[in-house]
Amino acid sequence: MIKDSNEQDSKKTETGLRTVQRAIDILYCFTLEEQELSLTEIANKISLAKSTTTRLLSTLEQNNLVVKDPLTLKYRLGEGIYYLGYVAGKSMKIREIARPIMEEIRDKTRETVNLYVLEENSRVCVEQCEGLHSIRHIVKIGEQLPLWTGAEGKVILAYQSLSFQQKIFEQVPSKERLNCLKEEIEKIKLQRCALSIDEREVGSAAVAAPIFNINGEVRACLSVSGPTNRFTPEVVEKYKLLVKEGAKVISEKLGYRE
Structure with missing residues (x-):
C-alpha cells in the first residue's frame, strides 16, 4: 500500500x-x-x-x-x-553576471580579463580578473579611456549610432588614423570582435567582444588583455573565440536574444 x-x-x-x-x-x-x-x-x-x-x-x-x-x-x-x-x-547587475564567466576565461588564458561599460563619450573598466602571469596587463578600475583606440573602445564604438560615432571621430588625432578606424569598425561589426596591438599602450594587446542588452544595444564589452609578445596570431584566434562566447553568455543572461 x-x-x-x-x-x-x-x-x-x-x-x-x-x-x-x-x-x-x-x-x-x-x-x-x-x-x-x-x-x-x-x-x-x-x-x-x-x-x-x-x-x-x-x-x-x-x-x-x-x-x-x-x-x-x-x-x-x-x-x-x-x-x-x-x-x-532591475535585479540584474552586469558585474555579478560577468564575474564567474570572466574568471573562467582568465583561468583558460592566464591573461587579464576586463569588463568595460560605456559612460558618456568614454569607456570605463568596472570589473577585472587579474592575469596569472608575473607580467600582466592591468587597467585601473573606474579610469575613463577613449573609445577611438584600443580593442575595447572600438568594439563599443562600432555599435553606436552614426551621430555618436561622428562625435568620437572628432577626437582622432590624424586623418590617416581616422580612415583606418572607420574601415575597422565595419569589420568589427561583421566579426563581432576587435583586436588592438601596441595601440593605446606600446607593449600591450587586447581582444574584445560586444555585450548586448535586452534591447540589442551595446553598452559594455568583455576583453582579454596582456603583453603584446604573448598575443601571437594563433593565440589571438583562440582568445577571440573565448571572448565572443563569454560575451554571448553574458548578453543572454541580460535578456538579449538574436
Missing part, C-alpha cells in the same frame, strides 16, 4: 512538472517577430493538442501572463510578463 501511494505521488509530481514545462513552452512561443499567435499556431509550435493548450492558456490568462484579443482571438504576452521582466532587469 505504501509503495502504491509513493508511485501515485511520483506520477502526480511528474504530471505537475510536465504541465509547468508546457506553460513555459507557450510563453516562449512569442517572439519579436511573432508577438501575436492564434490557438492553432501555439498548439502547433509546442506539438500539443488544442484542448490541452486551451486549458493552459486559460490559466496563463487568469494570471495576466497572456492576453486574448476579443476581435482576432489571438494571444499576446500580458502585463504580468512585463512586470516580471522589469523586476528581473
Whole structure:
C-alpha cells in the first residue's frame, strides 16, 4: 500500500512538472517577430493538442501572463510578463553576471580579463580578473579611456549610432588614423570582435567582444588583455573565440536574444 501511494505521488509530481514545462513552452512561443499567435499556431509550435493548450492558456490568462484579443482571438504576452521582466532587469547587475564567466576565461588564458561599460563619450573598466602571469596587463578600475583606440573602445564604438560615432571621430588625432578606424569598425561589426596591438599602450594587446542588452544595444564589452609578445596570431584566434562566447553568455543572461 505504501509503495502504491509513493508511485501515485511520483506520477502526480511528474504530471505537475510536465504541465509547468508546457506553460513555459507557450510563453516562449512569442517572439519579436511573432508577438501575436492564434490557438492553432501555439498548439502547433509546442506539438500539443488544442484542448490541452486551451486549458493552459486559460490559466496563463487568469494570471495576466497572456492576453486574448476579443476581435482576432489571438494571444499576446500580458502585463504580468512585463512586470516580471522589469523586476528581473532591475535585479540584474552586469558585474555579478560577468564575474564567474570572466574568471573562467582568465583561468583558460592566464591573461587579464576586463569588463568595460560605456559612460558618456568614454569607456570605463568596472570589473577585472587579474592575469596569472608575473607580467600582466592591468587597467585601473573606474579610469575613463577613449573609445577611438584600443580593442575595447572600438568594439563599443562600432555599435553606436552614426551621430555618436561622428562625435568620437572628432577626437582622432590624424586623418590617416581616422580612415583606418572607420574601415575597422565595419569589420568589427561583421566579426563581432576587435583586436588592438601596441595601440593605446606600446607593449600591450587586447581582444574584445560586444555585450548586448535586452534591447540589442551595446553598452559594455568583455576583453582579454596582456603583453603584446604573448598575443601571437594563433593565440589571438583562440582568445577571440573565448571572448565572443563569454560575451554571448553574458548578453543572454541580460535578456538579449538574436
